[in-house]
Structures are given as C-alpha cells and as structure tokens.
Amino acid sequence: MTRLRVAVADYGAGNLVSIARALEIVGARVTIAADAAALDGADALVVPGVGAAAPAMERLARHGLVEPIREWIVADRLFLGICLGLQLLYDGSDEDGAITLGLLRGRTVALRDAPTLPHIGWNQVDIRRDHPVMAGIPDGADLYFVHSYVAAPIDPETVIAETTHGSRFPSVVAKDRTVGVQFHPERSGRDGIRLLANFVDWAAEPVGRAALPIPARAG
Amino acid sequence: MLRRRVIPCLDVADGRVVKGVQFVDLVDEGDPAELAARYAAEGADEIVFLDITAAPERRGTLLEVVERTAREVFIPLTVGGGVRSVDEMRAVLRAGADKVALNTAAVADPDLVARCAARFGRQAVVVAIDARARTDGEGWEVLVRGGRDTTGFDALAWAERAAALGAGELLVTSIDRDGTQAGFDIDLLRAISSRVIVPVIASGGAAGPDDFVAAVRDGGADAVLAASIFHRRIHQIADVKAAMAAAGLPIRVSREGVAA
Numbered sequence: 001m002t003r004l005r006v007a008v009a010d011y012g013a014g015n016l017v018s019i020a021r022a023l024e025i026v027g028a029r030v031t032i033a034a035d036a037a038a039l040d041g042a043d044a045l046v047v048p049g050v051g052a053a054a055p056a057m058e059r060l061a062r063h064g065l066v067e068p069i070r071e072w073i074v075a076d077r078l079f080l081g082i083c084l085g086l087q088l089l090y091d092g093s094d095e096d097g098a099i100t101l102g103l104l105r106g107r108t109v110a111l112r113d114a115p116t117l118p119h120i121g122w123n124q125v126d127i128r129r130d131h132p133v134m135a136g137i138p139d140g141a142d143l144y145f146v147h148s149y150v151a152a153p154i155d156p157e158t159v160i161a162e163t164t165h166g167s168r169f170p171s172v173v174a175k176d177r178t179v180g181v182q183f184h185p186e187r188s189g190r191d192g193i194r195l196l197a198n199f200v201d202w203a204a205e206p207v208g209r210a211a212l213p214i215p216a217r218a219g
Numbered sequence: 220m221l222r223r224r225v226i227p228c229l230d231v232a233d234g235r236v237v238k239g240v241q242f243v244d245l246v247d248e249g250d251p252a253e254l255a256a257r258y259a260a261e262g263a264d265e266i267v268f269l270d271i272t273a274a275p276e277r278r279g280t281l282l283e284v285v286e287r288t289a290r291e292v293f294i295p296l297t298v299g300g301g302v303r304s305v306d307e308m309r310a311v312l313r314a315g316a317d318k319v320a321l322n323t324a325a326v327a328d329p330d331l332v333a334r335c336a337a338r339f340g341r342q343a344v345v346v347a348i349d350a351r352a353r354t355d356g357e358g359w360e361v362l363v364r365g366g367r368d369t370t371g372f373d374a375l376a377w378a379e380r381a382a383a384l385g386a387g388e389l390l391v392t393s394i395d396r397d398g399t400q401a402g403f404d405i406d407l408l409r410a411i412s413s414r415v416i417v418p419v420i421a422s423g424g425a426a427g428p429d430d431f432v433a434a435v436r437d438g439g440a441d442a443v444l445a446a447s448i449f450h451r452r453i454h455q456i457a458d459v460k461a462a463m464a465a466a467g468l469p470i471r472v473s474r475e476g477v478a479a
Contacts, residue, residue, distance in 0.1 A: 014339070017289040017315035051340025115221075116418045116441055118342050118387050122222040122264055122471040142222055142471040144295060146317070146342040146387075165221050187295045187317060189259070189473065 004203050007033040007042035009069070009085075011059040012049070019048050019082065022186040026197035036068040044203045045072050048186075049084030050146060053093035053100055053108060056084055066101070073103045078203045079178040086173060086180030087151055095149050104175060106153035113166035118148040123163050125171050125183065131160045132202040133179055133195055134172065141191045143171070143183035150182065222471040223435045224264035224442035225459050226420065227449045229254055231300075232271045234280035238450060248450065252288040258449070259292045262456045262473035266292065267320070267390075267444060270300030271365075282314040289315025299347055299390070308335050312343060320390055322347040323363040326370055326377070329384055336385025345420075346386035350374035350407055351394040359407055366394040375410055382415040389419050390444065396424025398447070403430055408438030420444050427454060428462030435468050 006028040008020055020030045023046070033039050047069065049056055060066050073079050073089075081089055088100045093108035100108070111119055122142040127134055150169035153159060161172035163182070171182045179199065185192035229236050229251055236254050237245040248254070255266045266288070270281045278301060285298055298311050299320030308319045325332050325346050336344045349366050350359040361372035378389055391411055393404035403424045412419040418441035421434035425445035434440040448454050460470045 014343075015289065015312050015315050015317055017286055017313075018293065018317075021290040022293060050342055055337075114416075117416050118418075119221065120342060120388060120418050121224050121441065124220065146295075148341075184295075184317075186293060189294055193293060 010034040018186040044078035047085035048082040053098035054096040081180040143188040226444040228267040228446040265295040285314040320345040332384040341387040346381040347390040393423035400426035412439030
C-alpha cells in the first residue's frame with residue numbers, strides 16, 4: 001500500500017516538528033506546505049495552529065493558503081484542523097473580530113466560567129458520537145489542551161466529543177471528511193497518536209465507506 | 220476535569236543533562252531526549268528543559284536537543300533559560316518546543332512578554348518568577364540570573380503584571396526553598412494563584428509526594444515542577460500522582476506503558 005501523503009500547512013512560527021513526526025510515526029509521508037503548490041499530490045491536509053485568529057488569517061493569506069484550504073474542504077478532501085486550525089473553520093472569532101474560513105456554521109467564542117485561563121493541560125474528552133478518528137480511544141480519555149477560545153457550532157450533529165473547563169465546549173468536530181480537534185494530538189501521548197493513526201487509516205479507506213458514520217451533506 | 224500536572228525539570232548544559240549544586244560541580248547525567256522519553260513513559264505530564272549553558276555561542280546545541288526530543292516525546296515541552304528576544308523564542312519553538320519560559324529578560328524588558336505573546340500566542344509564553352521572601356517579612360522579591368541578583372520587583376505585583384502583559388502561565392520558584400527539600404512555599408503560591416487567572420506552576424522545595432499535594436490543595440497551583448527528587452530516583456512520578464489521587468486531586472492516569 002502506498003503511504004498516505006499528508007501536507008501540513010506552515011504559515012507561521014509554531015512548532016511543526018511534533019505534528020510532522022507524529023504523522024510519520026503513524027505511517028504518513030509528510031510535506032510541510034508553506035504555499036499552495038506544496039499541496040499538489042497530497043491526500044490529506046492538516047492545519048495546526050495556536051494563538052489568535054486575525055494574525056493567523058493574515059499569515060495564511062500571505063502564504064496564499066486561504067483559498068486553497070477553502071477549496072480543499074469544499075471539495076470534501078480529507079482535512080484535519082488542530083486547535084486554532086479547528087476554530088478557523090467557523091465563520092468568525094470573537095477574540096479579535098477576525099472573519100475566518102466560514103466552512104462550518106458558528107463562531108469562535110471565549111471559554112466561559114473557566115477557573116483558569118488559558119485552559120492549559122490534560123482534560124477529559126467525552127465522546128458523544130462514534131467517529132472513525134476516535135476508534136480505540138476510551139471515552140473520557142485525557143488529551144492535552146492549550147487555548148482560551150472555543151468553537152460554538154450551530155449544527156450539533158457536527159460535535160463528536162466535548163470537554164468541560166468551567167463550561168462545556170466541543171473538543172472534536174467533524175463534517176463529511178473535515179475533522180477538527182481542539183486539543184493537540186501530537187502532544188497528547190498515546191491516545192493522541194492513536195487519533196492521528198485513525199485519521200491516516202480513515203484517509204486510506206474508500207470514500208463511500210469512510211463517509212458512512214457522518215451524516216451526508218445535502219446536495 | 221482539568222488534571223493537575225506533574226512536570227519533571229531537566230537542567231541542560233551544552234546539550235547534556237547535568238546535575239550540580241548552584242550551577243557548580245556539574246555532573247553529566249545523560250542525554251536530554253532519552254531522559255525526557257523515560258519521564259514521559261513514567262507518566263510525566265510535560266517536560267521542562269532549563270538551559271544553563273554558560274557560553275552563548277554554544278547555545279545552538281540546545282536547538283538540536285529540543286528537536287530530537289520533540290521527535291521522540293509526544294507530550295508538551297517547555298524550554299527556559301537565556302531566551303532574550305522574539306527571534307530567539309521563534310527559533311526554540313520552530314525546533315519543537317511548545318512553550319518558552321522567560322525570566323531575566325522579561326524583568327529587564329517586560330514588554331518582551333507582550334511582544335512574544337502577540338507573535339506566538341500567550342499559550343506559548345511562560346513567565347518564570349524566582350522569588351525570595353523579604354527579610355522584613357513584607358512579601359517576596361523577584362530575583363534574576365539564577366537567583367543571584369535582586370531586582371526590587373515585588374513578586375506579587377510582577378506576577379499580576381506578567382499575566383496582564385500576556386503570560387499564559389507563571390512558573391513560580393521559591394529561591395528560599397529551591398534545593399532545600401523543605402517543601403514548597405505555600406504562602407507564596409497562594410498569594411500569586413489567588414491574584415491571577417493564568418495557571419501557576421509551583422517550583423522549589425519538593426521533598427516528597429505530600430509536598431505536591433500541598434502545592435495544589437493549599438497553594439492553588441495548577442501544576443507542580445520538580446527536578447532533583449525525580450533525577451535521584453527518590454520518588455517516582457507514579458508515587459507523586461498516587462498521593463495526589465489519594466488526596467482527591469484530579470490527575471492523568473498515563474497509558475503510555477500500554478502497548479499501542
């Protein structure tokens with residue numbers, strides 16, 4: 001079997017070493033993509049990211065990646081957004097008023113009633129719906145979070161798992177072949193690596209079968 | 220529920236883990252990546268590297284060590300020691316660190332905290348505060364350069380200011396307790412954790428599992444860091460976590476030892 005080719009978007013200064021290496025460990029061939037041309041030939045796209053939405057959108061634009069990411073997801077190609085990469089999928093962010101990718105309905109809002117902020121550390125991920133990326137990960141598993149804002153999706157069907165820190169927020173969302181995780185699987189030990197392995201395995205499956213557990217998009 | 224973290228700290232000089240007293244008589248203790256991997260397997264929730272390389276021109280070795288560690292260890296990695304600018308922080312993050320701890324440079328130039336937070340997000344910025352009780356009993360003073368220099372900064376005021384400037388976490392070390400195994404300075408921890416919303420990491424003075432419990436339960440710490448008791452194998456991370464769990468504190472039960 002040929003190895004899945006995964007492009008990891010590089011649009012800033014964050015740590016890409018961990019995510020690239022973690023994907024390699026689970027069998028992917030990784031390309032670091034600092035521009036649209038580097039997405040050619042990729043089977044899946046991973047957008048990591050931490051920090052605020054507005055500077056991230058600016059940097060994505062500077063790297064010419066905004067439209068390619070939009071087109072990628074609209075074409076229902078395999079996508080994983082991590083942390084800020086999940087939040088950017090929504091319409092906009094309350095943090096700095098940024099207009100984000102608008103591929104999922106909802107906004108990024110402040111995490112309410114949190115006893116500490118940022119929400120930093122290992123917290124439980126409570127699974128609400130079955131999804132291929134969560135296979136073998138126990139309900140309530142601890143994964144590593146670092147953020148102060150959360151997605152507030154309009155469509156509850158897209159929420160795969162939730163986590164609570166003061167208030168409850170979605171920690172895994174999915175629609176069709178787009179997945180977003182609020183935690184950092186590349187920093188979450190064994191269960192995080194498992195999620196990435198699941199993503200890569202899911203990606204390697206035929207579209208029809210892989211899409212089964214998720215409600216199909218109308219039209 | 221958010222878990223209380225147990226964080227082993229490794230002193231790194233010239234790319235090797237070292238052990239010494241007050242930065243003298245350093246003894247080579249091994250490879251940082253290997254030791255970090257061992258701690259991760261034993262249930263560490265994060266790893267901190269404190270770079271104590273004396274010569275600035277040899278600091279490149281640190282980046283190589285960070286990258287090697289980030290490729291082998293899939294828990295968060297914080298690097299502290301000697302980072303003085305946005306560019307230096309960028310290099311450490313790109314090498315594979317998740318967070319950088321600023322200490323002396325942040326006291327000298329508090330706006331550095333704001334610049335780093337604006338560039339990398341506040342979650343990547345830890346401000347390390349080395350504090351010593353004032354002899355008149357009126358609070359604590361901030362020390363820099365590894366506890367050698369006084370600053371006149373009040374530790375509580377600096378903690379609040381650092382959080383307001385953009386620190387995502389505060390690493391609070393009691394210089395009075397550091398290396399003494401007399402337990403954490405609970406009053407200091409409580410004074411700071413009650414004033415800021417950002418997580419506080421307790422450091423300095425751990426002797427045994429009960430100290431970790433006290434730092435969280437009484438000091439309000441979100442995480443607890445220790446060096447020597449783990450290096451010397453006096454206590455295992457699992458012992459510390461067992462004591463915390465017995466005290467009703469939420470901890471992560473590591474599954475790292477379980478075959479994938």
